[in-house]
Structure formats: structure tokens, C-alpha cells
Amino acid sequence: MARVTISDVARTVGTSKKTISRVLNNDPNVSESMRQRVAAAVAALNYRPLTSARSLAANRSFMIGLLYDNRSPSYIMEVQAGVLEACEAQHYSMMVQPLVSMAPDFVERVEDILSRHRPDGLILTPPITDHPQLLDCLRRQGVPFASIAPRQPEACIGVMLREREAAAAMVEHLVSLGHRRIAHILGDPEHGAGIWRLAGYRDGLARAGLMEDPAYMVQGRFSFESGVAAMRRLLALPLRPTAIFAADDDMAVGAIWAAAEAGVSIPGEISICGFDDTTIATQVWPPLTTVRQPVREMGQRATQELLVRVLNKGEARMVEVDYEMRIRASTAPPP
Amino acid sequence: MARVTISDVARTVGTSKKTISRVLNNDPNVSESMRQRVAAAVAALNYRPLTSARSLAANRSFMIGLLYDNRSPSYIMEVQAGVLEACEAQHYSMMVQPLVSMAPDFVERVEDILSRHRPDGLILTPPITDHPQLLDCLRRQGVPFASIAPRQPEACIGVMLREREAAAAMVEHLVSLGHRRIAHILGDPEHGAGIWRLAGYRDGLARAGLMEDPAYMVQGRFSFESGVAAMRRLLALPLRPTAIFAADDDMAVGAIWAAAEAGVSIPGEISICGFDDTTIATQVWPPLTTVRQPVREMGQRATQELLVRVLNKGEARMVEVDYEMRIRASTAPPP
DNA sequence: GGAGTCCATGTCAGCCCTGTCAGGTACGGT
DNA sequence: ACCGTACCTGACAGGGCTGACATGGACTCC
Structure with a gap:
């Protein structure tokens, strides 16, 4: 045959x-x-x-690359699903490449992929979206790329969400429940998400006329473990906060875990909320109040914009998608 | 340039x-x-x-395909990470393809990928491992493939784990704690995992001289929601079990959730355990007793075997990897 | 010393498509 | 009748690489 x-x-x-x-x-x-x-x-x-023959003759690969650096698996899977959907619609295929953006040979590894496979474009996810040398390299080589939630959205095409505003809205929700002592578990200070959400937290406090208290701002790193550690520190304070806004769900779940460990009732004694609305948000007890990011849709939209650029089908842009508040049982009025 | x-x-x-x-x-x-x-x-x-030129000339693609049907994202991400590691070691690349194995055009879609991209081999994950028409098709076309936890491990290369034995060991653990009324939340009856774990549950009961009770065997579908539903039914029984073995962690987490909802203390009133040791197992409260499957390693080993076959570097086999018991706080002696 | 063997290297065609450009037809306007 | 234009089609030459086979030199063996 x-x-x-x-x-x-x-x-x-x-x-x-x-x-x-x-x-x-x-x-x-x-x-x-x-x-x-x-x-x-x-x-x-x-x-x-045959794709390889087409690629060779047409000098394009009919393929885009998805680059990621180990964020939470569920986040990446959702992005990937969205990217794949958008690719399929245009008869494109996708290759994925996990990377370590701190590695010294990071840019070289991407260049390797570029010259071997010649993807027609790349989808960048945070924190790769903000790697200056990589962006330089891609622009110099003229490789089209679209970014998901980059720190400088003006400079690129892709997709973004008003994270600062969403974070402020979350604080407002806590304030409206009656909370005055609201702590924040910070995300990675290098990530746009960490920066915006912190800024939104401050906006929220300011709008409510509340003072910032450094003791209530604990550094985390967007991981479950860092959420546990941060919560332990908050619980050790002489005057505990009555509500905690964690910069992502993983840390919020860690905070809930540490509360359970310490026998502190959520939301009875302390309210906790997160950001992202990942799968786990509805699987913990109590279900987590959070901000939903339509991650899959974001992967899809970013890919659509990328393909608009790749296929010269018009002007590609930075698309903005909407967040949604998800008020669940982990937040309640203070005791 | x-x-x-x-x-x-x-x-x-x-x-x-x-x-x-x-x-x-x-x-x-x-x-x-x-x-x-x-x-x-x-x-x-x-x-x-340039990969496409090499592929065209050498008549092979230097690429393998990973096929999956929506299992839990964390499972797939782990497999994918393992597959990528093994690919990298041989300078191979990977393409992923999510599929719906129940879709009428399932086999056709795979054939499409085969003829367009000509992957040198495929990695199959459950339940795709057991799709008779697909296996037929691949064998007829002589496309090498490796399976992860297929129902008929004798017939293929890839990787497996003694799931039945592990499930029996888990029941044994519960028995050793003093439990006599042990329920099982079943996995999908179409999946090998569902079948083996049920068989292991029965083995465990039999070894302990316990009778099976149909009321204690509740159907689930390997999802959080199905675990919640199953737990609600178990909690409604006139004589509740004192321990529950869920066929996977997602369902176990669902069971814990439903217990929290009903105000039932875990493990005080009921012990719960799962299977897989996914990320969430240590993020819920109480931390979940479960069986660890080295999923990433499994992806890697399966890919290594696949590449042994693809590159004619010897005899590829069905590799067996070991499970490990992870005894955590969700299981304790009965009240 | 001649035949056979082995190894390192070169020549050439061809993998399967698409870009380029030329050719050919149909139709309308002058 | 002629030209211009628009549209459709075909011939041909690669794209960058590897497989098959040829070549030529060094070496072995009797």
C-alpha cells in the first residue's frame, strides 16, 4: 500500500x-x-x-510552537487545548516545547527549535512572554509570535485580561462583606500576574480607605507550598487578618490547607480567596471564591491573532478578554 | 541572514x-x-x-505522536513531560493530538494525522490503548506504537503497573487499620484501570475474609463530580461504610468534598483513599492516602521502548514499573 | 604480485510538493 | 479584425536532505 x-x-x-x-x-x-x-x-x-514536502516546497511549516515554562499543569493544559482548537480550524498543527526560562541556554534552545522546525509562529505564555533576550531574538529574526498576558501588552499581539482591575474587585468584595484587615499573599514578583494583582490589591485597599500593613503582605511564588508557608506566617501574627487574598488559586488552596492544619475555620474565622479559577477551586472545601480567567479561550484567541498575522489576513491585535467574579463559600463576613 | x-x-x-x-x-x-x-x-x-527536508529525503519524520482522550489534565501533562524527555534524548520531537475516542470519525482522524505527518511512532494513553479498530488500523499500516497501561499488555510494547495488586494492597491497608465495612467507588467500567482496581478491591476483601456487599460498590466515572455523587449515595446508606476506596484520586477528592458538605469527619468517621497520587492528593485536607503511579516515568519509559522499536535498536518490551503506597492522614482506624 | 577486502568519500537522483512564469482560452471593447 | 484583459492551466525547477551506488586508495593474504 x-x-x-x-x-x-x-x-x-x-x-x-x-x-x-x-x-x-x-x-x-x-x-x-x-x-x-x-x-x-x-x-x-x-x-x-505530506506535510514535510509541503513545508519544504512552500518554505513554511504549517505549524506553530507553544512555549511554556512549568506553570501549573492545569493552566498549561487549558492553554494547549485552546491553541489546538484554533490550529485545527486553520489546518495548522502545534508543537509544544517546555523550557526553563532561567536556564543559561534558554534563547539558544528556542533558536534551535526555530531553525530545525521553522514554526510559522510561536505562542508565548508567562513568564516567557517577558524574556527580553528572547523577544529581541524573535523580532530580529522576524518570527511572528503572540503572547498570553505579557507584561507589556502594547508591544505585542495576543491576549490579555485586566488583572489589576479584577484584583481590586476582589478586594472590594471582601470589603463589602465587612472585612477591614485584609492580607495579600503575593505572587512571583517577576511575573506580570504577581505585579498586577498586588497593584490591584493596593487599589482595592486605597479605594476602601484602608491602610496598607506590611505584615499583611506576604511573599509567595504562585505555588501550593508557598501558599502554605505564607498562611502559617499570617496565622502566627498577633492580630490575624480576617480575610486573605491570594494571588492565585494554588496559593489560596495552600492557605486553606494550612488553616485546616491549624484548626482555623474557613470562612468562619478567616475568609480566603484566590485568582484564576483553576479546576481545584471547586474541588477544595470550602469551594474557593476566585476570579475566573478564561484560559482556554485565551489560548485560542492568542492563536487566532497569531494566525491572522502569519497568514496575512489583516491586522493582528492585542485582544482583551473579560474576567468574571466567582463568589463561593470560602468568603463570608468576618466573625 | x-x-x-x-x-x-x-x-x-x-x-x-x-x-x-x-x-x-x-x-x-x-x-x-x-x-x-x-x-x-x-x-x-x-x-x-531542516527537519522537513530530512523527513522528505529519509522518509521518516523524527517525530512521535502522543494521542490522548481527555483524562485528567495533570495525568496528561505528566505523561507529556515524560514523553518529551525521552524524545529529547534521541533528538526526536513530539506532536500531541487530543481525540475523542467515542467519536465516529476517531480512526479516520488518526489516519489523517498518520498520512499528513507520518509520525515514526505513536504513544497511546488509556482509553485509546484499547480501541480495537485503532489497534487494527495501526497494525495493518505497520505504524509502531507503545501503550501506557493497556488492557492487554501481552500484545503490545509500552509500560504497565500491577494495578490489581496495588488495589488489593490498599484494601489490605484499610483492613489492617481495623476496617470491616469497606466500600469501593468504581472507575469507568470500560477502562482497564476501572476493571483492575475493582478486581483488586475484591481480592482484598476475599483475602480478609470479608463479604462483598453490592450496596458498597458504587459506580463512578473517574471524575470529581462522579466521586461527589457516589459519596452522597454512600452517606445515605442506613449502615455507612467506615472506609472507602475510590478508584482514583479525583473521585476520592470528590468523596472528601461530599463528606465535608455533609459534615462528616474524615478520617474520624470515615476513612477515604484513592489511587494515582496526583498533585491534588497532597493539597486537599486531610492529605489523601493513595497509590503512587510514576506517571511521568511511565511516559518516558513507554517512549523509550517505542524508540527502541522505531530505531531498530533491539527488542522493545512491555516494561513494568512499581507502585508505591502513600499512607497519609485520610485513613485511620474506624471510630 | 594479483585478487580480494575494507573503509572513506563522492556522485547523482529523487523524496513530494509549490513558486514562478509562460501559454492558452474567452470575452469585451474599439 | 485586433488588442487588451481576465482568468485558468501547465511546464519546470527547485526547496534541503539522504539512499543507492560508484570510486579509489590502503591493506591483507596466499
Whole structure:
């Protein structure tokens, strides 16, 4: 059962390879009747063009690359699912590349991928979105890329969300419940998400006329463990906060865990809320109040913009998607 | 900055393209001195072979495909990480394809990928491992594949784990704590994992001389929600079990959630344990007793076996990896 | 010393497509 | 009748690499 090639189809139809190619690539200059005859033959022979041959001849790969640095698996899986959906819609394929953005050979590794596979574009996820040398390198080489939640959204195409505003809204929610002593577990200070959410927390306090208290601002690193550690410190304070806004769900879940460990009732004694609305937010007890980011949609939208640019189908932009508050049982009025 | 090709390297060294090719492909018939000169030129020019050209000429893609049907994201991410590690070691790349194994065009979609990208091999994850038409199709077409935890491990290469034995060991653990009324939340009856873990549960009961009670065997579907539903049914029984073995962590976490909802103390009133040791197992309260599957390693080992077959480097096999009991705070003696 | 063997290297065609450009037809306007 | 234009189609030449085979020199063996 040898491979069916474009020549076989051409022979069957009684035309040239080029015409078959045109039909397959939706070239406008083909008569309707020819289009139909070709389509019939393609279906009959079950012909499918070989990607590597197409790539070589057309000098593009029909593939985009998704680069990520170990954030939470559920985040990446959601992004990946969205990217794949958008790729599929344009008959593109996706290759994924996990990377360590702190590694000394980081940029080199990306260059390696670029020169071996020549992806037509890249999707960058935080924190890779903000790696100056990488961005330089991509711009110099003219490789199109789209970013998800980059720190400098003006400079790129992709997708973003008003995280600062959302964080402020979350603090407002706590304030409206009656809380006055509201702590924040900070995210990674290098990540845009960490910076924006902290800024939003401050906005929220300011709007409510509350003073910032350094003791109530504990550094975390967007991980469950760092949430546990931060919560232990907060619980050790002489005057405990009555509400805690963690910069992501993983840390919020860690905070809930540490509260359980210490026998502190949530939300009875302390309210806790997070950010992201990952799967785990509804699987812990009590269900976590959080801000929903439509991560899958963000992957999809970013990819759509990337493909607009790659395929020259118009002006690609930085798209903004909306957050949604998810008020659940982990927040309640203070005791 | 035009692309550096193999011809540029050949010109620089003063030899033929073929010799460069031989060096790059580790062909044995090259003199040491030539090998070094070529290596130097490759490094100097920063040359990297173009994958699509290699694929076209060599009639192989230097790529394997990972097929999955929406299991839990953390499971897939772990498998994917393992597969990527093993690929990298052999300078292979990976493409992923999420699929719906119940879809009517399932096999056709896989065939599409096969003929377009010609992956040199496939990694199958449950439940795709057990799709008879797909296996037929792959065998007919001679496409190498490796399976992770297939239902019929004798017939394939890949990786497996003694799940039945592990499930029995878990029941034994509960029995040793003094439990006599032990319930089971079943996994998907179509999945090998569901079948083996149920069998192991029965083995465990039998070994302890305990009778099976149909009321204590509640159907689940390997999802959090199904675990919640199953737990609600168990809690409604006139004589509640004192321990519950859920066929996976997601369902166990669902059971813990439903217990919290009902105000039932874990492990005070009921002990709960799961299977898999996914991330969430240590993030819920109380931390979940479970069986650890080395999922990442499994992805890696399966890929190694696949590449052994693909590269004809010996006899590929069905590898067995070990489980480990993780006894945590969710199990304790009955009240 | 001649045949056989082995190894290192080179030549050339071809993998399967698409870009380029030329050719050919149909139709409308002058 | 002629030209211009628009549209459709085909011939051809690669894209960058490797497989098959040829070549030529060094070495072995009787």
C-alpha cells in the first residue's frame, strides 16, 4: 500500500500536479468544475498532502510552537487545548516545547527549535512572554509570535485580561462583606500576574480607605507550598487578618490547607480567596471564591491573532478578554 | 541572514554534502579527522538540519505522536513531560493530538494525522490503548506504537503497573487499620484501570475474609463530580461504610468534598483513599492516602521502548514499573 | 604480485510538493 | 479584425536532505 501522492491524483483527474495543488490550497484561480473533479479524486484516492514536502516546497511549516515554562499543569493544559482548537480550524498543527526560562541556554534552545522546525509562529505564555533576550531574538529574526498576558501588552499581539482591575474587585468584595484587615499573599514578583494583582490589591485597599500593613503582605511564588508557608506566617501574627487574598488559586488552596492544619475555620474565622479559577477551586472545601480567567479561550484567541498575522489576513491585535467574579463559600463576613 | 544549508557546510569544509550528512547522522564510516572538521564547521556556521527536508529525503519524520482522550489534565501533562524527555534524548520531537475516542470519525482522524505527518511512532494513553479498530488500523499500516497501561499488555510494547495488586494492597491497608465495612467507588467500567482496581478491591476483601456487599460498590466515572455523587449515595446508606476506596484520586477528592458538605469527619468517621497520587492528593485536607503511579516515568519509559522499536535498536518490551503506597492522614482506624 | 577486502568519500537522483512564469482560452471593447 | 484583459492551466525547477551506488586508495593474504 504505497503512498498516494499528488501525481497520482493528477493522473487520475488528467491534469497537472499544480492544479491539484491549487485546489488543495484554495487558490482562487480554478474553475468550479475542475475544483469538483479534483475534490472527487482526492476523496476517492484518500489523498492527503505530506506535510514535510509541503513545508519544504512552500518554505513554511504549517505549524506553530507553544512555549511554556512549568506553570501549573492545569493552566498549561487549558492553554494547549485552546491553541489546538484554533490550529485545527486553520489546518495548522502545534508543537509544544517546555523550557526553563532561567536556564543559561534558554534563547539558544528556542533558536534551535526555530531553525530545525521553522514554526510559522510561536505562542508565548508567562513568564516567557517577558524574556527580553528572547523577544529581541524573535523580532530580529522576524518570527511572528503572540503572547498570553505579557507584561507589556502594547508591544505585542495576543491576549490579555485586566488583572489589576479584577484584583481590586476582589478586594472590594471582601470589603463589602465587612472585612477591614485584609492580607495579600503575593505572587512571583517577576511575573506580570504577581505585579498586577498586588497593584490591584493596593487599589482595592486605597479605594476602601484602608491602610496598607506590611505584615499583611506576604511573599509567595504562585505555588501550593508557598501558599502554605505564607498562611502559617499570617496565622502566627498577633492580630490575624480576617480575610486573605491570594494571588492565585494554588496559593489560596495552600492557605486553606494550612488553616485546616491549624484548626482555623474557613470562612468562619478567616475568609480566603484566590485568582484564576483553576479546576481545584471547586474541588477544595470550602469551594474557593476566585476570579475566573478564561484560559482556554485565551489560548485560542492568542492563536487566532497569531494566525491572522502569519497568514496575512489583516491586522493582528492585542485582544482583551473579560474576567468574571466567582463568589463561593470560602468568603463570608468576618466573625 | 539566509538559511545555512548543508551545502554551505560542505563548501566550508571542502567536502561533499553527503559526508556532512554522514557525520550528522553518526554514520560509522567517517574518519575521525573528518568528523572533527565537520563538527567544527557545523558549530562555526551554527548549522542545523531542516527537519522537513530530512523527513522528505529519509522518509521518516523524527517525530512521535502522543494521542490522548481527555483524562485528567495533570495525568496528561505528566505523561507529556515524560514523553518529551525521552524524545529529547534521541533528538526526536513530539506532536500531541487530543481525540475523542467515542467519536465516529476517531480512526479516520488518526489516519489523517498518520498520512499528513507520518509520525515514526505513536504513544497511546488509556482509553485509546484499547480501541480495537485503532489497534487494527495501526497494525495493518505497520505504524509502531507503545501503550501506557493497556488492557492487554501481552500484545503490545509500552509500560504497565500491577494495578490489581496495588488495589488489593490498599484494601489490605484499610483492613489492617481495623476496617470491616469497606466500600469501593468504581472507575469507568470500560477502562482497564476501572476493571483492575475493582478486581483488586475484591481480592482484598476475599483475602480478609470479608463479604462483598453490592450496596458498597458504587459506580463512578473517574471524575470529581462522579466521586461527589457516589459519596452522597454512600452517606445515605442506613449502615455507612467506615472506609472507602475510590478508584482514583479525583473521585476520592470528590468523596472528601461530599463528606465535608455533609459534615462528616474524615478520617474520624470515615476513612477515604484513592489511587494515582496526583498533585491534588497532597493539597486537599486531610492529605489523601493513595497509590503512587510514576506517571511521568511511565511516559518516558513507554517512549523509550517505542524508540527502541522505531530505531531498530533491539527488542522493545512491555516494561513494568512499581507502585508505591502513600499512607497519609485520610485513613485511620474506624471510630 | 594479483585478487580480494575494507573503509572513506563522492556522485547523482529523487523524496513530494509549490513558486514562478509562460501559454492558452474567452470575452469585451474599439 | 485586433488588442487588451481576465482568468485558468501547465511546464519546470527547485526547496534541503539522504539512499543507492560508484570510486579509489590502503591493506591483507596466499
